[in-house]
Amino acid sequence: xxxxxNKLVDQLHKMGRMIQELDFDVSDRLxxxxxxxxxxxxxxxxxxxxxxxxxxxxxxxxxxxxLDAPHHERICDTFSxxxxxxxxxxxxxxxxxxxxxxRWRVPYFLTNVGLFxxxxxxxxxxxxxxxxxxxxxxxxxxxxxxxxxxNRTIDALRTTREIEELGKAAWELREQARPLVALYDNHLxxxxxxDVTGHTELMRKYHGSLVHLHDSRSILAGYVDNPxxxxxxxxxxxxxxxxxxxxxxxxxxxxDLEGLSDVDLFNAVxxxxxxxALMVQNSPRNLAYKKRGxxxxxxxxxxxxxxxxxxxxxxxxxxxxxxxxxxxxDDLHALLLMQCAMQGRNPYPYVLTRADELAVVSSKDKAKxxxxxxxxxxxxxxxxxxxxxxxKGFGKQIARSNKRLHEI
Amino acid sequence: xxxxxxxxxxxxVLRASTRGFACGTQSNRVDNKHDFGAFVSAPIANDDxxxxxxxxxxxxxxxxxxxNELVMAxxxxxxxxxxxxxxxxxxxxxxxxxxxxxxxxxxxxxxSLPPRPPMSLSQVDLCTSEVILEFTRRQDFFPLVLNAAEVxxxxxxxxxxxxxxxxxxxxxxxxxxxxxxxxxxxxxxxxDLKRLEHVLALIRPA
Numbered sequence: 001x002x003x004x005x006n007k008l009v010d011q012l013h014k015m016g017r018m019i020q021e022l023d024f025d026v027s028d029r030l031x032x033x034x035x036x037x038x039x040x041x042x043x044x045x046x047x048x049x050x051x052x053x054x055x056x057x058x059x060x061x062x063x064x065x066x067l068d069a070p071h072h073e074r075i076c077d078t079f080s081x082x083x084x085x086x087x088x089x090x091x092x093x094x095x096x097x098x099x100x101x102x103r104w105r106v107p108y109f110l111t112n113v114g115l116f117x118x119x120x121x122x123x124x125x126x127x128x129x130x131x132x133x134x135x136x137x138x139x140x141x142x143x144x145x146x147x148x149x150x151n152r153t154i155d156a157l158r159t160t161r162e163i164e165e166l167g168k169a170a171w172e173l174r175e176q177a178r179p180l181v182a183l184y185d186n187h188l189x190x191x192x193x194x195d196v197t198g199h200t201e202l203m204r205k206y207h208g209s210l211v212h213l214h215d216s217r218s219i220l221a222g223y224v225d226n227p228x229x230x231x232x233x234x235x236x237x238x239x240x241x242x243x244x245x246x247x248x249x250x251x252x253x254x255x256d257l258e259g260l261s262d263v264d265l266f267n268a269v270x271x272x273x274x275x276x277a278l279m280v281q282n283s284p285r286n287l288a289y290k291k292r293g294x295x296x297x298x299x300x301x302x303x304x305x306x307x308x309x310x311x312x313x314x315x316x317x318x319x320x321x322x323x324x325x326x327x328x329x330d331d332l333h334a335l336l337l338m339q340c341a342m343q344g345r346n347p348y349p350y351v352l353t354r355a356d357e358l359a360v361v362s363s364k365d366k367a368k369x370x371x372x373x374x375x376x377x378x379x380x381x382x383x384x385x386x387x388x389x390x391x392k393g394f395g396k397q398i399a400r401s402n403k404r405l406h407e408i
Numbered sequence: 409x410x411x412x413x414x415x416x417x418x419x420x421v422l423r424a425s426t427r428g429f430a431c432g433t434q435s436n437r438v439d440n441k442h443d444f445g446a447f448v449s450a451p452i453a454n455d456d457x458x459x460x461x462x463x464x465x466x467x468x469x470x471x472x473x474x475x476n477e478l479v480m481a482x483x484x485x486x487x488x489x490x491x492x493x494x495x496x497x498x499x500x501x502x503x504x505x506x507x508x509x510x511x512x513x514x515x516x517x518x519x520s521l522p523p524r525p526p527m528s529l530s531q532v533d534l535c536t537s538e539v540i541l542e543f544t545r546r547q548d549f550f551p552l553v554l555n556a557a558e559v560x561x562x563x564x565x566x567x568x569x570x571x572x573x574x575x576x577x578x579x580x581x582x583x584x585x586x587x588x589x590x591x592x593x594x595x596x597x598x599x600d601l602k603r604l605e606h607v608l609a610l611i612r613p614a
Contacts, residue, residue, distance in 0.1 A: 118487060125490040308482065342488060344477030350488065353474065357496075 029260045030268055036237040037269065038076050046075065049239060050282065052247060061252040063235025064279040067299060071324045073277035075236065081273035084334035087121035087177035091169050091218075092351035094185045094359040095162040097155070098366055100141055100148045103387050107148050108136040110369065111158045113165045114358025118351045119177065120335060130358050131165055143197045153197045159190055160205045166220075167212035174216045179331045181219045185352050188222035188298045188317040191285050207292055214295060214321050219328045221336075222298075222317035223352060230262045230315055232281055232300075237265075262302060263313045270313070272306035275333050278323050290320075299323035303333065305340035307347040312340075416441070416533040418448050418464075419502055424525035428462060428505045431532040435469060435500045436493045442467050442502055445567025447535035447543065449510070450526040457512050460522040461535065461543055462504035463568050465559040470499050504532070505559050507549040507568075510539065519548035537575040544572040544585070547592035554596055562603060565593070566610030573611075586613050 040046060046066055053061035066072040098110040110132060117127040135141060142148055149157075163184060170182045190206050192199035213220045224230070231254050238255035239247065254260065266276055280286060280299045290297035297320045305312050316336065322328050339349035346353075377386040418441050419433035429450065433442075442464060449459040475492065478484050509522040526532075535543070543549075553565040569589045576582040590608055597604035 118491075123486040123490075125494050126487060128491075128495050309480070342478075342481065342485070343474065344480035346477050354491070357474075 026260050026264060029257050030264055033234060033237055033257050033260055033265050034268060036241060037233075037265065040237065040240050041074055041076050043069075043072055043074055046236075046240065047072075049247070052244070053239065053252065053282070058248055058252075061235070061239065062232075062281070062283050063239060063252070064232040064300075065236065065282045067278055067280060067320075067323060071278070075233070075277045075279060077277050078270055078274045079277075079333065081337050082330035082334045084120070084338055085179060085331050087119075088179050088181060088331065088335055089173055089176040090118040090120055090181045090183060090335060090339065090351050091166060091173065092116045092118075092183040092185070092349070092355040093162045093166045093169070094352065094355040095158045096359045096361045097158045098361055098369070099151050099154050102148050103390060103393065104373075105384070105386055105388060106136055106138070107141050108134060108373070109141060109149065109154050109157075110134050110361065111154070111161050112359055112361050113158075113162055114355045114360075115165060115169055116351050116354040116358060117169070117173065118339075120338070122177065126354070128354065128358055131161075133161065149197055150195070152193075152195060156190075156192045156196045156199070156202050159186070160202050160209070163190070163206055163209040163213075167209040167216070170213050170216040170218040178217075179219050179328060179335075180217065181221065181332060181335055182213055183349060183351055184220070184222045185355065186222055187224050187315075188220070188319065189281065189283075189285050189289065207289075207296065210296055210319060211293075214319070219322050219332050220319055221322070221332055223336075223349060224315040224317065225348060226263065226312060227315040228261050228263055231260075233262045233265060233276075233279070233302075234260050236279075262315070266302040266304065266313050267311075270302065270304040272304050272311050273337055274304055275316075276302040278329065295319060295321040301329075303336060305337060305347045307341055307343070307345050309345040310347050312347045416536070418442060418446075418532045418534055419500075421450055421526045421528050421530045421532060422501065423528065426506065426521045426523075426525050428503065429460070429526055429532075431502050431504065432499050433502065434493075438467070438500055441534045442500075443567075443571070445564060445571045447540050447568070447571065448504055448532050449535050449539070450530045450532045452509065452522050453524040453527045455524070458522065459510050459512055460506050460526055461508045461510055461517075461539075462506045463553065463564055464502055465505050465556075465564045466501075466503040468501045468503070470501065502532075503559075505553065505556055505564070507552050508543065510543065515539075515542055517543050517545075519546065519552070521552070540572050540575045544569075544575075544589075547589055550589075550592055550596055554593075562607050563610065566607055569611045583613055586611055 043066055050065040052058060064075070066075060093113055093115050095111060095113045097112070100107040100109040113131040115129045115131065119126065166182050166184060170180060173180060192202045196202065210220070234254050234257050235252065238257050239252060241255070242250065270276065278299050278301050280297060286298055298317050299320055300315055300317045303314050303316055305314055316332070318329070318332070322332065336349060339351055340347045342350040343353060374386055377384065419431035422430045422432045424430070444464055444467065446464045447461060448464060449461045452458045452460050478488065478492065506521055508517060508519040510517045550565060553568065554561050569586065573582045573585050576585055589611060593607050594604060597607065
C-alpha cells in the first residue's frame with residue numbers, strides 16, 4: 001500500500017510554518033566568533049589556557065588546541081594556496097560492506113575496499129583496484145557468545161581494512177614520485193569501543209597500519225567533507241572568552257556561541273583555496289594516540305576548497321609526523337586544491353570519488369553475490385535451503401512485489 | 409581489410425532480435441570498424457554456420473553524472489581522460505540493422521531477416537571485402553533498409569553503398585556498382601521522387 005500523501009498534507013503545512021518560525025540566523029554569534037578568532041593572536045595565552053584545562057581539577061574540554069612549539073601556528077592565521085609539487089603520487093581508499101544476516105544458515109559478511117592511485121604531473125593512466133573479502137567461518141562471523149557480529153563491529157573491521165590496505169599500497173608505491181599522499185575518506189581518530197568485538201585487536205591493527213604509513217613516508221590525510229558537527233575551534237574560542245574562575249566552574253562547550261559550527265566560522269574567514277592554522281583536538285582519544293608515539297597524535301586544519309563554481313569547507317586530519325613537516329603540509333594543501341578542481345562543479349577530491357565508486361557494493365552486486373552463494377549451496381548441500389525460511393520475510397517479499405498488468 | 413579475428417572484432421552482442429541487434433565495446437576501442445554504414449556479422453543463436461549480416465546505423469556513447477560533471481570542468485587533464493576511457497570503461501553501444509544472412513559453409517547469401525537473432529555476448533565482426541562484395545552482388549536487401557522506420561534509412565543506405573563501393577579495387581567496377589545501385593533505388597523509390605533524388609545525390613560518384 002502506498003503512503004497516503006493526502007493524510008500528510010496538513011502535517012507538511014505545519015512543518016512549513018515551523019520552519020518559517022525557526023531562527024537560522026547565526027550572524028550575531030558569527031560576528032562574535034570572528035572577533036574572538038582575530039583577537040586570539042597570543043599563542044602563549046592559548047597554551048596557558050590549554051594547560052589549565054588539562055589539569056585534573058578541570059575536565060571535559062573537547063575543543064581545539066594549538067600544536068606544541070615550535071610547530072604551533074597562530075589560530076587566527078590563514079594560509080594562502082602554496083604552489084603544487086611538479087610530481088606526486090596520490091592514493092585513496094574507501095570501503096563498503098555487506099552486514100551479516102542471521103537468516104543464512106551460514107551467515108557471512110563482506111568488506112570491499114576500493115583503491116585508486118593518481119599520478120600527479122604525469123600522463124599516466126591511474127591505477128584502480130578493488131579488494132573484496134568474504135568472511136564466512138563461524139569463528140569469525142560470530143562473537144564468543146555465538147551471536148552474529150554487530151553492524152558496528154563490521155564497520156570497525158571495514159575501517160581497519162581500509163587503513164591497512166592504504167598502508168600496504170603506500171609501501172608498495174614507495175618508489176613512485178614524491179610526495180606520496182595517502183588519502184582516507186574519514187577522520188583519522190578511529191576508536192573501537194568495548195561493544196565492538198575484538199576492539200583491542202582492531203585498535204592494534206589500526207595503529208600498526210599508521211606505523212606502516214609512517215614507514216613509507218606517506219603524507220597521510222583524512223578528508224572530512226562538510227564537517228557540520230565539528231565545533232572544535234568554536235569551543236576553543238569560547239574557552240578563551242572565559243575567566244579562570246569560569247573555566248573551573250562552567251561547562252566547557254560552545255557557550256554563547258552555541259549553534260555555530262567550525263564550518264560557519266571558516267566559511268566566513270577563509271578565502272577560496274586558503275587553509276586555517278594547524279591544531280589538535282584536545283580529547284582522551286587523541287591523548288591515547290599520542291601515548292603510542294608523538295608522531296601519531298592527530299592534528300587538523302580546515303580548508304576552503306573550490307571548483308571555480310562552488311566552494312566547500314573540509315576538515316583535514318593528519319598525523320603529527322605530517323603536521324610537523326611544513327613542506328608536507330604545503331604539498332598536501334596544494335594537491336587537495338588541485339584534486340577538488342578536477343571534477344567540474346563539485347569541489348571534492350577526484351581520487352576519493354573514484355575510490356568510493358570502486359568500493360561501493362550496490363544492491364545488485366549483493367543480489368548477484370547471494371545468487372553465487374546459493375549456487376555453492378546447491379552444489380554442496382543440494383537438499384538444504386541456504387536461507388532459514390521466514391514466513392514474515394516471505395510475506396513482505398510477496399506483498400511488496402511489483403504489480404503486473406493483465407495482457408492479451 | 410582482412411585481418412585476424414581480433415582485428416575485425418566490433419564488439420559483443422548486448423541484446424538482439426531478428427530485426428537487428430545492439431553490441432557494446434569499450435570507448436577506447438572505437439575506430440573505423442564502427443563507421444556508420446559498415447557491414448558487420450554475428451553468428452545466429454545456436455548455429456555457427458549462419459551469420460546474420462547487418463549495417464551499423466547508430467553509435468552511442470553512454471554517460472553518467474561524473475562524466476557530466478567533468479564536461480563542466482574548464483579543462484580535463486590527460487590522466488583523468490585516460491582514467492575515464494580506460495579504467496571506467498564508459499560503454500559504447502553500436503546498433504545494427506539486419507539486412508540478411510549468409511551460410512559460412514558455402515558463402516550463400518540471403519537478403520532477408522535471419523531465422524534467429526544472435527545470442528548475447530556473441531562476437532560481432534566487421535565483414536571482409538570478399539563477404540561485402542558477395543553480399544552486394546544483388547541489391548535485394550535495399551527494401552529492408554528503406555523500409556526500416558527506426559533508422560535514418562536514406563543516409564544509411566547511401567553510406568552502406570559507398571562503403572561497399574570502396575571494396576572494389578577497380579575504379580570502373582566501382583562506378584558500375586554505384587550505377588547498378590542507383591537503378592535499384594530508382595525502382596524502389598519510383599513513387600517518391602523527392603526521396604529518390606536525395607538518395608541518388610548521396611551516392612553520386614565524385
